[in-house]
Amino acid sequence: MKVNYLMPEFLIDRDEQRCTHCRICVHQCANEAHLWNDKKKIVYGEDQNCVNCHRCVATCPTRALRIRNYPLEYKNNAHWTPHYIKSIFKQANSGGILLAGMGCDRPYPVYWDHLLINASQVTNPSIDPLREPMELKTFLGRKPEKLSFQNGKLAEALPPQVELDIPIMFAAMSFGAISLNAMTSLAMAAKEMGTCYNTGEGGLHSSLYQYGENTIVQVASGRFGIDPEYLNAGTAIEIKIGQGAKPGIGGHLPGEKVGMDVSQTRMIPEGSDAISPAPHHDIYSIEDLRQLIYSLKEATNYTKPVAVKIAAVHNSAAIASGIARAGADIIVLDGLRGGTGAAPLRTRDSVGIPIELALAAVDQRLRNESIRNEVSLVVAGSIRCSSDVVKAIALGADACYIGTAALIALGCHMCQKCYTGKCNWGIATQNPKLTKRLDPEEGAERAANLLRAWSREIKEMLGGMGINALESLRGNRLMLRGIDLSERDLAILGVKAAGE
Amino acid sequence: MSLREGEVRIPSGCAISGIMNRKGYLFSGHDIIQSIALMHDRSNGLGGGFAAYGIYPDYADHYAIHMFYEDSFCREETELFINDHFNVEVGGRIPTRKVSSITEAPIIWRYFVQPKAEKVMEMDLEEDEYVARLVMQINAKFPGSFVVSSGKNMGAFKGVGYPEDIGEFYKLDSYKGYLWTAHGRFPTNTPGWWGGAHPFTLLDWSIVHNGEISSYDANRRYIEMFGYKCTLQTDTEVITYLFDLLLRKQGLPLKAVVTAMAAPLWSNIERLAPEERELVKAIRTVYSPLLVNGPFSIILGSRKGFVALNDRIKLRALVAAEKDDFIYVASEESAIREICSNPDRLWSVAGGEPVIGLLEGVEEL
Ligand code: SF4
Ligand code: SF4
Numbered sequence: 003m004k005v006n007y008l009m010p011e012f013l014i015d016r017d018e019q020r021c022t023h024c025r026i027c028v029h030q031c032a033n034e035a036h037l038w039n040d041k042k043k044i045v046y047g048e049d050q051n052c053v054n055c056h057r058c059v060a061t062c063p064t065r066a067l068r069i070r071n072y073p074l075e076y077k078n079n080a081h082w083t084p085h086y087i088k089s090i091f092k093q094a095n096s097g098g099i100l101l102a103g104m105g106c107d108r109p110y111p112v113y114w115d116h117l118l119i120n121a122s123q124v125t126n127p128s129i130d131p132l133r134e135p136m137e138l139k140t141f142l143g144r145k146p147e148k149l150s151f152q153n154g155k156l157a158e159a160l161p162p163q164v165e166l167d168i169p170i171m172f173a174a175m176s177f178g179a180i181s182l183n184a185m186t187s188l189a190m191a192a193k194e195m196g197t198c199y200n201t202g203e204g205g206l207h208s209s210l211y212q213y214g215e216n217t218i219v220q221v222a223s224g225r226f227g228i229d230p231e232y233l234n235a236g237t238a239i240e241i242k243i244g245q246g247a248k249p250g251i252g253g254h255l256p257g258e259k260v261g262m263d264v265s266q267t268r269m270i271p272e273g274s275d276a277i278s279p280a281p282h283h284d285i286y287s288i289e290d291l292r293q294l295i296y297s298l299k300e301a302t303n304y305t306k307p308v309a310v311k312i313a314a315v316h317n318s319a320a321i322a323s324g325i326a327r328a329g330a331d332i333i334v335l336d337g338l339r340g341g342t343g344a345a346p347l348r349t350r351d352s353v354g355i356p357i358e359l360a361l362a363a364v365d366q367r368l369r370n371e372s373i374r375n376e377v378s379l380v381v382a383g384s385i386r387c388s389s390d391v392v393k394a395i396a397l398g399a400d401a402c403y404i405g406t407a408a409l410i411a412l413g414c415h416m417c418q419k420c421y422t423g424k425c426n427w428g429i430a431t432q433n434p435k436l437t438k439r440l441d442p443e444e445g446a447e448r449a450a451n452l453l454r455a456w457s458r459e460i461k462e463m464l465g466g467m468g469i470n471a472l473e474s475l476r477g478n479r480l481m482l483r484g485i486d487l488s489e490r491d492l493a494i495l496g497v498k499a500a501g502e
Numbered sequence: 503m504s505l506r507e508g509e510v511r512i513p514s515g516c517a518i519s520g521i522m523n524r525k526g527y528l529f530s531g532h533d534i535i536q537s538i539a540l541m542h543d544r545s546n547g548l549g550g551g552f553a554a555y556g557i558y559p560d561y562a563d564h565y566a567i568h569m570f571y572e573d574s575f576c577r578e579e580t581e582l583f584i585n586d587h588f589n590v591e592v593g594g595r596i597p598t599r600k601v602s603s604i605t606e607a608p609i610i611w612r613y614f615v616q617p618k619a620e621k622v623m624e625m626d627l628e629e630d631e632y633v634a635r636l637v638m639q640i641n642a643k644f645p646g647s648f649v650v651s652s653g654k655n656m657g658a659f660k661g662v663g664y665p666e667d668i669g670e671f672y673k674l675d676s677y678k679g680y681l682w683t684a685h686g687r688f689p690t691n692t693p694g695w696w697g698g699a700h701p702f703t704l705l706d707w708s709i710v711h712n713g714e715i716s717s718y719d720a721n722r723r724y725i726e727m728f729g730y731k732c733t734l735q736t737d738t739e740v741i742t743y744l745f746d747l748l749l750r751k752q753g754l755p756l757k758a759v760v761t762a763m764a765a766p767l768w769s770n771i772e773r774l775a776p777e778e779r780e781l782v783k784a785i786r787t788v789y790s791p792l793l794v795n796g797p798f799s800i801i802l803g804s805r806k807g808f809v810a811l812n813d814r815i816k817l818r819a820l821v822a823a824e825k826d827d828f829i830y831v832a833s834e835e836s837a838i839r840e841i842c843s844n845p846d847r848l849w850s851v852a853g854g855e856p857v858i859g860l861l862e863g864v865e866e867l
Contacts, residue, residue: 139768141790149754149789151758154781156780156784372727375727470795470815474796475717478719480718481716
């Protein structure tokens with residue numbers, strides 16, 4: 003008998019007293035963790051298939067379901083933890099690369115949680131956002147070193163800017179990786195809140211052209227869905243060099259996800275794999291990047307800022323400085339914890355560096371070189387809440403992207419199984435039976451609410467610091483103190499220790 | 503030992519006052535001392551100072567370098583450097599009189615100098631920039647030596663004590679100028695260092711300031727990109743450099759500078775006429791790191807006049823008045839009425855609205 007070494011990860015605990023065998027969970031679970039026994043006329047669970055996405059728990063009308071970690075204890079071993087043992091079982095079985103969805107989940111330090119924010123007391127009044135105006139407006143794009151005037155007028159027009167009402171945008175997630183309903187939700191929410199969402203590398207669905215002013219269109223190594231109309235559709239263009247979840251690695255959308263809509267939007271044949279090479283094959287150096295930046299500027303007649311997105315890696319500061327000098331108007335840094343639809347697990351969990359450190363290093367380097375004003379700095383990968391945003395801005399970011407947080411607002415329960423295409427919440431899937439579970443109007447409302455709530459919280463914290471415009475927080479590292487950090491960490495973050 | 507400015511950031515509350523005669527008529531320091539003295543309770547005896555313009559007509563074309571030295575060794579060292587870079591016309595002690603409350607004064611010296619032409623050429627700089635860089639060099643590289651002021655036909659007089667005592671100490675009633683500003687300080691701890699008192703100066707600029715800005719580090723980190731070194735960690739220092747960058751180095755009109763530093767709210771910008779709106783929007787977009795946030799009222803003095811400014815939501819008091827050719831600004835109305843009991847016009851200055859006092863015939867600061 004062949005024994006499966008892998009035990010289930012989760013245990014489906016069905017309260018037989020409560021269960022009416024209505025079969026709702028059977029219909030709701032695309033992973034087939036709930037099955038119907040027609041002979042016995044009962045519903046039963048297949049623990050092995052459960053990914054713990056909570057869809058069944060949330061939809062069960064009698065609250066009969068609980069999902070638990072599978073109660074299987076390995077002999078204690080601080081080194082050979084169950085994670086490594088199970089990984090080896092899987093790979094010995096399949097010979098394949100381990101895949102994962104979402105971002106790195108390892109217990110590396112989260113620097114956001116080691117930074118504390120200041121508030122005014124006595125010498126400087128705090129400001130009440132309910133009584134006083136509190137401004138979050140943000141402009142992304144190159145700022146000249148100085149303005150010149152002629153007869154009281156501007157001698158030269160400003161370079162193009164993206165105008166945001168709040169410093170939070172929705173990060174790049176492609177149509178293909180997420181459903182059209184998810185994308186539409188984000189596009190509508192971005193419009194509602196005066197910010198932007200990002201197309202990701204999958205082109206722009208024809209139904210989304212109407213949100214152009216709130217769209218950042220991405221150009222990645224696969225060049226999917228790119229034509230002049232696409233480039234001119236958004237308010238800015240983002241060249242994706244790398245992604246925090248999988249620095250140095252390309253992308254692969256399996257053919258089964260390339261249905262008619264995706265195929266048309268990506269401009270590739272239906273059912274064909276969409277492969278994004280690891281590098282752009284026309285960018286093997288910084289000079290090549292410059293050429294692409296300027297080709298895109300030419301194609302859009304210098305009316306759109308061009309952003310370049312890189313994963314936060316060891317040498318980010320020098321790379322960012324090169325990108326600024328290559329003519330980019332915005333640099334996007336995506337940190338170690340940035341999410342993805344699918345990434346090799348080992349890459350996801352051990353390549354790259356935390357965004358907090360990369361941000362601090364890049365901002366400081368650009369200042370040392372006196373070119374900080376020539377680019378805007380947007381950070382992505384790990385932002386969980388409004389105080390993370392405040393800390394990022396104080397470290398020097400102009401704005402943040404949120405991806406994972408945005409999907410959670412739409413209903414994602416962080417099961418990390420996005421790469422299977424069976425997202426029960428209708429987000430990371432193209433299966434029409436699943437995607438229809440996400441109503442774009444409702445999704446938009448929830449995503450907009452999240453931004454609204456965070457904006458309110460940011461205003462509270464700003465007012466507490468005696469600041470009434472976000473720009474006065476930007477790079478204002480005196481507003482931060484580090485707690486439980488080494489001297490070296492403090493030096494890299496450019497903050498003092500709490501109590502100093 | 504307590505830390506001095508530059509080693510620690512010390513928040514302060516304060517009083518400020520300024521008087522100018524638009525026709526350039528010279529008057530003694532008596533009035534400004536009386537005005538700042540009335541606001542005695544707004545300072546705590548840990549810092550007071552004055553800036554005076556028009557006081558050195560005999561050396562009007564020389565840079566007047568006012569210095570503090572901790573001891574004569576510092577002075578000798580620094581003088582070697584000064585002699586190396588400037589032709590010194592005259593140098594000597596600044597006259598002072600004994601005041602019982604003023605103790606532990608440093609050695610206070612002044613020099614009237616011209617930059618050495620060949621050095622200026624060699625460094626390929628404008629004279630002003632040459633002087634500004636040397637001033638920053640002295641402050642950074644000569645411990646125990648501090649440049650108090652470095653402009654032409656002007657000087658700063660400051661120290662640890664109540665401002666009225668400092669005025670007495672420096673015999674300011676014996677000087678005559680057309681523009682005077684004054685400062686009384688209420689620092690939250692006791693640095694006891696004369697250099698840390700206001701006004702802070704660079705070339706012709708002098709700043710007296712009341713408030714604690716919350717944008718300090720955002721402003722500092724931006725300005726340091728342009729070669730400034732904020733060694734004192736004070737608001738006044740960073741504000742002086744902001745003005746110096748925008749007015750002197752970038753040649754921006756004063757109105758644009760005020761718009762950058764005390765920017766109108768976006769909701770107000772939206773209501774402007776289209777052309778004006780574009781302009782203000784551009785200024786706020788490009789110079790957003792220079793927005794000075796949090797409570798402040800400042801008086802920026804220069805050879806050509808002054809500008810007084812409040813933060814944009816008016817978290818600090820500032821009052822202005824006019825009488826004939828005189829224009830007054832102060833933290834409190836009483837400080838103006840004390841020396842001008844019956845002004846032609848007196849008003850409370852709105853947040854972000856500058857009070858500009860320019861000498862007759864001058865258009866920009
Ligand atoms: S949804 Fe709930 S009640 Fe219905 S079959 Fe599943 S567990 Fe039982
Ligand atoms: S998007 Fe869907 S599949 Fe991915 S983690 Fe969230 S719930 Fe799971």
